[in-house]
Amino acid sequence: MNKKQRVALIGCGFIGEVHAANLQAHPATELVSVADTDSARAAAFAARFAACAASASQLFNDDSIDMVLIASATPTHADLLETAARAGKAIYCEKPIDLSLERACRVVDRVLHFNVPVTVGFNRRFDVSHQQLRQQLREGRIGAAELIQMVCRSSEMPPLAYLQASGGQMRDQAIHFFDLLRWLTDDEVTEVAAMGAALALPAIRDFADVDTSTLLLRLQRGGLAQLDNARRTGYGYDERISVMGAGGMLVSESQQQRGVTCYQNAQIAQPGLLPDWFSRVQATYYAQLDAFVRSLNGETVSDLPGLEDGLKAQAIAEAAVISLAEHRFCAVEKVSL
Amino acid sequence: MNKKQRVALIGCGFIGEVHAANLQAHPATELVSVADTDSARAAAFAARFAACAASASQLFNDDSIDMVLIASATPTHADLLETAARAGKAIYCEKPIDLSLERACRVVDRVLHFNVPVTVGFNRRFDVSHQQLRQQLREGRIGAAELIQMVCRSSEMPPLAYLQASGGQMRDQAIHFFDLLRWLTDDEVTEVAAMGAALALPAIRDFADVDTSTLLLRLQRGGLAQLDNARRTGYGYDERISVMGAGGMLVSESQQQRGVTCYQNAQIAQPGLLPDWFSRVQATYYAQLDAFVRSLNGETVSDLPGLEDGLKAQAIAEAAVISLAEHRFCAVEKVSL
Amino acid sequence: MNKKQRVALIGCGFIGEVHAANLQAHPATELVSVADTDSARAAAFAARFAACAASASQLFNDDSIDMVLIASATPTHADLLETAARAGKAIYCEKPIDLSLERACRVVDRVLHFNVPVTVGFNRRFDVSHQQLRQQLREGRIGAAELIQMVCRSSEMPPLAYLQASGGQMRDQAIHFFDLLRWLTDDEVTEVAAMGAALALPAIRDFADVDTSTLLLRLQRGGLAQLDNARRTGYGYDERISVMGAGGMLVSESQQQRGVTCYQNAQIAQPGLLPDWFSRVQATYYAQLDAFVRSLNGETVSDLPGLEDGLKAQAIAEAAVISLAEHRFCAVEKVSL
Amino acid sequence: MNKKQRVALIGCGFIGEVHAANLQAHPATELVSVADTDSARAAAFAARFAACAASASQLFNDDSIDMVLIASATPTHADLLETAARAGKAIYCEKPIDLSLERACRVVDRVLHFNVPVTVGFNRRFDVSHQQLRQQLREGRIGAAELIQMVCRSSEMPPLAYLQASGGQMRDQAIHFFDLLRWLTDDEVTEVAAMGAALALPAIRDFADVDTSTLLLRLQRGGLAQLDNARRTGYGYDERISVMGAGGMLVSESQQQRGVTCYQNAQIAQPGLLPDWFSRVQATYYAQLDAFVRSLNGETVSDLPGLEDGLKAQAIAEAAVISLAEHRFCAVEKVSL
Numbered sequence A, B, C, D: 001m002n003k004k005q006r007v008a009l010i011g012c013g014f015i016g017e018v019h020a021a022n023l024q025a026h027p028a029t030e031l032v033s034v035a036d037t038d039s040a041r042a043a044a045f046a047a048r049f050a051a052c053a054a055s056a057s058q059l060f061n062d063d064s065i066d067m068v069l070i071a072s073a074t075p076t077h078a079d080l081l082e083t084a085a086r087a088g089k090a091i092y093c094e095k096p097i098d099l100s101l102e103r104a105c106r107v108v109d110r111v112l113h114f115n116v117p118v119t120v121g122f123n124r125r126f127d128v129s130h131q132q133l134r135q136q137l138r139e140g141r142i143g144a145a146e147l148i149q150m151v152c153r154s155s156e157m158p159p160l161a162y163l164q165a166s167g168g169q170m171r172d173q174a175i176h177f178f179d180l181l182r183w184l185t186d187d188e189v190t191e192v193a194a195m196g197a198a199l200a201l202p203a204i205r206d207f208a209d210v211d212t213s214t215l216l217l218r219l220q221r222g223g224l225a226q227l228d229n230a231r232r233t234g235y236g237y238d239e240r241i242s243v244m245g246a247g248g249m250l251v252s253e254s255q256q257q258r259g260v261t262c263y264q265n266a267q268i269a270q271p272g273l274l275p276d277w278f279s280r281v282q283a284t285y286y287a288q289l290d291a292f293v294r295s296l297n298g299e300t301v302s303d304l305p306g307l308e309d310g311l312k313a314q315a316i317a318e319a320a321v322i323s324l325a326e327h328r329f330c331a332v333e334k335v336s337l
Helices: A014-025 A039-048 A056-061 A074-086 A101-114 A128-138 A160-165 A169-185 A202-207 A277-296 A307-326 B014-025 B039-048 B056-061 B074-086 B101-114 B128-138 B160-165 B169-185 B202-207 B277-296 B307-326 C014-025 C039-048 C056-061 C074-086 C101-114 C128-138 C160-166 C169-185 C202-207 C277-296 C307-326 D014-025 D039-048 D056-061 D074-086 D101-114 D128-138 D160-166 D169-185 D202-207 D277-296 D307-326
Strands: A005-010 A029-035 A067-070 A090-093 A118-120 A147-153 A189-197 A212-219 A224-230 A238-245 A248-252 A260-264 A267-271 B005-010 B029-035 B067-070 B090-093 B118-120 B147-153 B189-197 B212-219 B224-230 B238-245 B248-252 B260-264 B267-271 C005-010 C029-035 C067-070 C090-093 C118-120 C147-153 C189-197 C212-219 C224-230 C238-245 C248-252 C260-264 C267-271 D005-010 D029-035 D067-070 D090-093 D118-120 D147-153 D189-197 D212-219 D224-230 D238-245 D248-252 D260-264 D267-271
Touching: A005 A014, A005 A056, A014 A029, A014 A039, A014 A277, A029 A039, A029 A056, A056 A074, A067 A074, A074 A090, A074 A101, A090 A277, A101 A307, A118 A277, A118 A307, A128 A169, A128 A238, A128 A248, A128 D260, A147 A169, A147 C147, A147 C224, A160 A202, A169 A189, A169 A212, A169 A224, A169 A238, A169 A307, A189 A307, A189 C189, A189 C212, A189 C224, A212 A307, A212 C189, A212 C212, A212 C224, A224 C147, A224 C189, A224 C212, A224 C224, A260 D128, B005 B014, B005 B056, B014 B029, B014 B039, B014 B277, B029 B039, B029 B056, B056 B074, B067 B074, B074 B090, B074 B101, B090 B277, B101 B307, B118 B277, B118 B307, B128 B169, B128 B238, B128 B248, B128 C260, B147 B169, B147 D147, B147 D224, B160 B202, B169 B189, B169 B212, B169 B224, B169 B238, B169 B307, B189 B307, B189 D189, B189 D212, B189 D224, B212 B307, B212 D189, B212 D212, B212 D224, B224 D147, B224 D189, B224 D212, B224 D224, B260 C128, C005 C014, C005 C056, C014 C029, C014 C039, C014 C277, C029 C039, C029 C056, C056 C074, C067 C074, C074 C090, C074 C101, C090 C277, C101 C307, C118 C277, C118 C307, C128 C169, C128 C238, C128 C248, C147 C169, C160 C169, C160 C202, C169 C189, C169 C212, C169 C224, C169 C238, C169 C307, C189 C307, C212 C307, D005 D014, D005 D056, D014 D029, D014 D039, D014 D277, D029 D039, D029 D056, D056 D074, D067 D074, D074 D090, D074 D101, D090 D277, D101 D307, D118 D277, D118 D307, D128 D169, D128 D238, D128 D248, D147 D169, D160 D169, D160 D202, D169 D189, D169 D212, D169 D224, D169 D238, D169 D307, D189 D307, D212 D307
Parallel strands: A005 A029, A005 A067, A067 A090, A090 A118, A147 A224, B005 B029, B005 B067, B067 B090, B090 B118, B147 B224, C005 C029, C005 C067, C067 C090, C090 C118, C147 C224, D005 D029, D005 D067, D067 D090, D090 D118, D147 D224
Antiparallel strands: A147 A238, A189 A212, A212 A224, A238 A248, A248 D260, A260 A267, A260 D248, A267 B267, B147 B238, B189 B212, B212 B224, B238 B248, B248 C260, B260 B267, B260 C248, C147 C238, C189 C212, C212 C224, C238 C248, C260 C267, C267 D267, D147 D238, D189 D212, D212 D224, D238 D248, D260 D267
């Protein structure tokens, strides 16, 4: 049996908690220490998960730590990534690498020199249904992907403060689907056109954000994709991807709650969609952790998103931001560094 | 091309009208004359369908008539069947042959001597979805039928007067499914157990009828079937048949209306079931007519229900009536003549 | 009761036949005469539908004709429209008015002076399911339309000759959805971005056509719409429209065939989508005819697409053509005349 | 906060393991000790769950134990129940109390004198979907239950040895639905008719068992119910309950796996049903444990099945066994003691 990975977690917020619980539950990981800029929070968090609280620098200098999980605020990712790499740790880093694509490129460039295992938190690759979709595409069940439709609609508007720090809908929400599109099709996006509007929360116009957006994406091998994003639906969490080829269509559907169907008069009322994004994606965090740990133990795991995947998805997001703002098509290579 | 069948229709009520429209629309039939005990009604009806009004005896004596369609009141079926057979006509007779199984047997016995083509109105055999079900069963897609579930639930309670003359839920409503069961499985029912109650319209207890009933039916080759019947649902017309075998389950589903689905809050509301039985079965009348006419023109048509099918379904209904009344299992052979 | 409209039909091709059958079936119309550039074809067609064959000019000069239905080849529409208007006939004209938007505008300008009732063949407005969608939107069931997704995918590639004369996917196929979008939302399209490719039939690149395309459309009141078009699917006819507002989502779904569901192993196989576009839209031709006839008889019918609707949908198509060709966003007002 | 219940588990088989994991996970229970007739197995089991291995008598004599969970072989249930009650423990006892209804009645009679909290393992009452069904029935959403359809079909035939000791399909499998029926309707079953056959595994005829059965059940307030049971389906685990009343129908559906839908040619293939019964019911064990613990802590918990519920469901099973064997209707009161 493989040794347990000794893990340090940086960031004790909501997503840090999700990771901590998974690290505790996974048979091949051990949550050893946690750090947070708020040391009282780190201490309470450490107590809950039977780990030690430490400073970030202590973690990096602790030779018994095998792996660092970066779940802190976005602006800290780049530095932490580089320091962790320099310290020779395996790294699971939440997306994005940095809101500035330029800075992200620079840090990736340096991190790659240290040659440590790194995965970036594009956890939706580990959605069981999306994985089946990819598998069936690769088996050629419908031929090459010609027309892809992706929907990503959250049920509830996030708080304004979250949105202000998020980098905007393209960099924060749509980016997962830029990654999914590349991964599902094994292809690259060459051109983007985007339209957006702040319909649900007009206040976000102050920082040039949108809450409703639609995108066209052209793929290198000729396929065409659409994506729409919404920050609140009024009907639950709606995430679905369909791919059409010459031989048919494969759909990874939105997921319904389970419950009672009511037949009454001229209507059949079924249980609605899952209530929120977390209900859908919760299991994917564990699955990505598991895949990463298996890869550290020598297994070949093909779906793990790496640093280059992080940069490529961010480049598409930058192109989308330009398209949104300037009402023009934007070639992805123009924004790539 | 085959000659057109010249058809006389007896009975100008609701179902007579359905048949008249089909006879008019079918390229190989011609509605020549119509009869009804109410001669004014027959005259008006004849005018609408560009046919002649006549008495029943005139029809039978008219050598130019090839086929008689009996759609008159149930108590008249037996005599009309026999007279039509004696006159050498091809006969499409609405079910049942007679509410008395004994009388039905006697008349069938005599009619068979005349060796004319006869079909009995078990039109649900011509439901496209049920036909696919039968086809797939015969192809062995799931192996032998082990467990069959049939649901027959009408949306609206028929008028009391209709019910009083109907012979009861077993002979009037369930009988179609006794026939479907035999036809779908190519098997015979040996034993019946039935429970029933007058829940929707207690007044029908006065003539020992029920509006809600559940049945178990044992098949000769070992399969088991269930049937439930209701006279009103509160949610549209619900007719469905599922068959389980060792290799899976085939379902001919209830049919929904087409329209808009509404996703709202924690609910997905779809269009309801078809509003009434006629929406579902309307097309089957034409299909049975077409099959009968094709058989008259020499084509081999395997699904046509004949006189023996009529008797066998009625024998099951009689067994069910006994089971309902006496709270006991009833062997079908005990009531067969 | 209203008098029957006496109708002349111009064009005896596939769609002419559809209209002829409807004119024959409708209780308030009478198909009196038919014309076609191929007079033998017109004669045979007239015989089938118990009408007279005539030349177009004869039709226009026949004062007993109330209404002209123009179902001839697209390049003839403009002249026939004008002549019919000049002759004071009510006009049902198949779309488009003319492949040249400029010419279409000129002829509409002239036709409007004659003040005759005209409807343009945007028959999909009469799809029962789309009509329910519009009705529910107008009732405010989900609030204002924020995000609209439209899918229009034909099952089978049309013949190359058809495509060559069609004006391209935007003017021929997508145009119905440009009209539906305006009609469903009671709003106007201001800006279009389109991507397209010839993936199914590369030969159509020779005349700059595409068979797969994706579009973004911005609405004046702020809503965003997507549309995708495909000329062949490998899985039947896929037409669906969903509209999201603050209060939920309404969907007019793709329609399935009816038949048997098979549960087997780890799969549930249902009957597929309707086999082709005509299975879905057939009933809409009759419904538009009926609405037009009712309007001629004085009823207020709000959904009838008029000449301006024809021009507006064509303007969106022109903008889409420009966007496709030039990889840029295109404002609709720039192409409107 | 309430004190933790200190729990002893008897029986270290499959279901004992399920309970042990739940006891470990539940914040208000502590698995203290485990017993099994195979003491080596108990020791290994205890080690896995950080508990002590003990003999049953040690458990009962340990005053620090608050609650006993009986998950041992069926023939031991009655004695263990009585001893645990005599020792004053709270008891969670797997069903059935005893395969002999007479013995079960005697032991219940004695256990009731000790007045300890007892729940019997009718865990399907804690299926979230069935609970919604009950809730909506109680709210009067469709009026009184008139027609109930229950399906209970396991995907895989259990081993012959299991079947031999099981007491037969009525006492082992159908019994859960006898309890669900009483609980969902708040009504009592008065009469049963059952048909059965050994179609999947004829060898079980040797001990008069069946693997496929259909039942009719009459309820005291007039409703009628159907149940069918199968031991293997060929298409996954199929458990569903529908209830019709005057106001419509409520359905707690069979549950599908999540995954990819494939549209191809004339077929739409969805992910199949859950693979086995355990996938469906797993969460109900925890939910029943939780409800029981909450009731021990003073909360009013209405759904907990008690000893009388155990007896009543068994009485229906006995009536069904008689009906199956003797081909006759059987009144439940005839078998009740």
